[in-house]
Amino acid sequence: MATVLYSRVSTTDQTVAHQRAQAEAAGFVIDHVVCDEGVSGVSTRLADRPQGRRLFDMLRAGDVLVVRWVDRLGRNYQDVCDVIRELMRRGVIVRTVINGLTFDGSTTDPMQQAVRDALIGFMAATGQAQAEATKEAQRAGIAHAKAQAESTAYRGRKPSYDREQFKAVVDLLNQGSTVQAVARDTGISRAAIYRIRDNMVEAEAALTRWAI
Structure with missing residues (x-):
């Protein structure tokens, strides 16, 4: 099982090194770093980014995907929701550096599932609204x-x-x-x-x- 940091860096955003330093300061031990540079989170889906495609190929059940915040995955509501749910379906745990959120598809309790899914929607909507x-x-x-x-x-x-x-x-x-x-x-x-x-x-x- 591996811990993978995904970083999306636009021309006006933080550096990859900064995002990794933030993750490590939060206690994550990063095994691999995958980064898309100069890519819009609004107009380009994660699956359509060069390194985004690589990310989907390399992640396996039990792996942990770390992102600074959900807006690194994208700033389009539907795309972010679809990405996180697809990763959870594959058995990948998604964790954020900011706010320390965890999205885990192994949760079986209906109430926990409801809270988790509502939080996914809220975070995705917030990312698009900010953009x-x-x-x-x-x-x-x-x-x-x-x-x-x-x-x-x-x-x-x-x-x-x-x-x-x-x-x-x-x-x-x-x-x-x-x-x-x-x-x-x-x-x-x-x-x-x-x-x-x-x-x-x-x-x-x-x-x-x-x-x-």
């Missing part, structure tokens, strides 16, 4: 920045974070991390994180105004 909220913030920020550029040349304070850091902050805040925890994980000041949290649209617009 859609981030996209909307991006669109609104771009539109706002263009309007500002047309009306005035004033750009305001230059952001102390870049676009990659902004995405990481939004992702962690959406997952329920505290401002202090986000500051620790990203190296961004708490004041900047508060500004992002309190007005994501303006935070995104500031990056566009400064062409960051």
Whole structure:
């Protein structure tokens, strides 16, 4: 039986090394790491990703699949639900680093099954909602920045974070991390994180105004 870490890394997300370090800090002993880089969790199903296909081929009954959070498997509600249920059907245990969730198909108690299945649906829906909220913030920020550029040349304070850091902050805040925890994980000041949290649209617009 093996413990496999699956990591999906987009151009604006954490590194594979960071995700592995988080997993090991949480007590997981990782035997293998499988990673898809530069792949969207919204538009590309796990089974359609190069390393996602490899993951399905290598996992066996009794293996443990570790992911930072369910959004690494995907940000599409139906796909994530289907993936986790298929893995459980094969006898694979799915565990998350964040929140310490465990999805185990061997559960036979009806109440435990109901709670487990409801949690799968909730986590999958949350992942898709976060992705859609981030996209909307991006669109609104771009539109706002263009309007500002047309009306005035004033750009305001230059952001102390870049676009990659902004995405990481939004992702962690959406997952329920505290401002202090986000500051620790990203190296961004708490004041900047508060500004992002309190007005994501303006935070995104500031990056566009400064062409960051």
